[in-house]
Amino acid sequence: EVQLVESGGGLVQPGGSLRLSCAASGFTFSNYGMCWVRQTPGKGLEWVSYISSSSSAIYYADSVKGRFTISRDNAKNSLYLQMNSLRDEDTAVYYCARGFTVNDYWGQGTLVTVSS
Amino acid sequence: DIVMTQTPLSSPVTLGQPASISCRSSQSLVHSDGNTYLSWLQQRPGQPPRLLIYKISNRFSGVPDRFSGSGAGTDFTLKISRVEAEDVGVYYCMQGTQFPRTFGQGTNVEIK
Numbered sequence: 001e002v003q004l005v006e007s008g009g010g011l012v013q014p015g016g017s018l019r020l021s022c023a024a025s026g027f028t029f030s031n032y033g034m035c036w037v038r039q040t041p042g043k044g045l046e047w048v049s050y051i052s053s054s055s056s057a058i059y060y061a062d063s064v065k066g067r068f069t070i071s072r073d074n075a076k077n078s079l080y081l082q083m084n085s086l087r088d089e090d091t092a093v094y095y096c097a098r099g100f101t102v103n104d105y106w107g108q109g110t111l112v113t114v115s116s
Numbered sequence: 117d118i119v120m121t122q123t124p125l126s127s128p129v130t131l132g133q134p135a136s137i138s139c140r141s142s143q144s145l146v147h148s149d150g151n152t153y154l155s156w157l158q159q160r161p162g163q164p165p166r167l168l169i170y171k172i173s174n175r176f177s178g179v180p181d182r183f184s185g186s187g188a189g190t191d192f193t194l195k196i197s198r199v200e201a202e203d204v205g206v207y208y209c210m211q212g213t214q215f216p217r218t219f220g221q222g223t224n225v226e227i228k
Contacts, residue, residue: 045208047219104167105167
C-alpha cells in the first residue's frame with residue numbers, strides 16, 4: 001500500500017525557517033518524481049514545487065522561489081521542503097504527492113502556521 | 117501560467133441525481149507528447165485530496181464507475197451519474213501539462 005506521511009509542521013514566526021519531511025513507503029520511491037502542494041485554510045490548492053526521481057529537474061512556484069528548497073534522499077525514501085524567510089501567507093497545510101504529470105497519491109498533510 | 121476555471125463553484129444535488137462540473141483552461145492542455153494531462157481530484161471534508169480521474173477520462177484505481185470525465189483541448193467535464201452521500205466534498209481540476217501546475221478554484225458538491 002502506498003503511503004506518504006508528512007511531518008515537521010508547526011508554529012513559526014515571520015522570517016523564520018521550517019523543514020518539512022515526507023516519508024514514503026509501499027512503492028519504489030527512487031522511480032517517481034514528487035511534489036509539494038499547499039492549501040490555505042478554507043481555500044483551494046496551490047502547487048509549490050516538484051523534484052524528479054534523480055533530483056535532476058526541480059521546479060518552484062514563483063511565490064516560493066528563492067525561499068523554499070525541495071530535496072530528496074532516495075536511500076531514506078524521503079522528500080523534504082526547506083522553507084526559509086517564511087511569511088504570513090505561507091500559512092497552509094502542506095501535502096506531498098507522488099507523480100510528475102499526474103499526482104496519484106497524496107499524504108495527509110502537515111500544518112504550517114506563520115504568526116508572531 | 118495556465119488558469120483553470122471551474123463552474124459552478126457550488127452544486128447542491130439531490131441524492132441519486134446526476135451532477136456535472138465544468139473546467140476550462142486558459143490554453144490547450146495537449147502536451148508535446150500527445151497526452152492531455154487533466155486530472156480531477158476529490159477532497160472530502162477533513163481529508164486530503166484524492167485522485168479520481170487522470171488524462172481526461174481515466175478512472176483511478178478504486179474509483180466508482182459513476183464518476184466519468186470527458187473533454188478535449190481546453191474544455192473538460194466531470195460527471196457523477198448518481199450522487200451518493202459519500203460524494204459530498206470539493207472537486208478540483210488540475211493541469212499537469214505545464215509548470216507551474218495549476219488547479220481550479222474547486223466546486224463544492226453538497227446534498228440538497
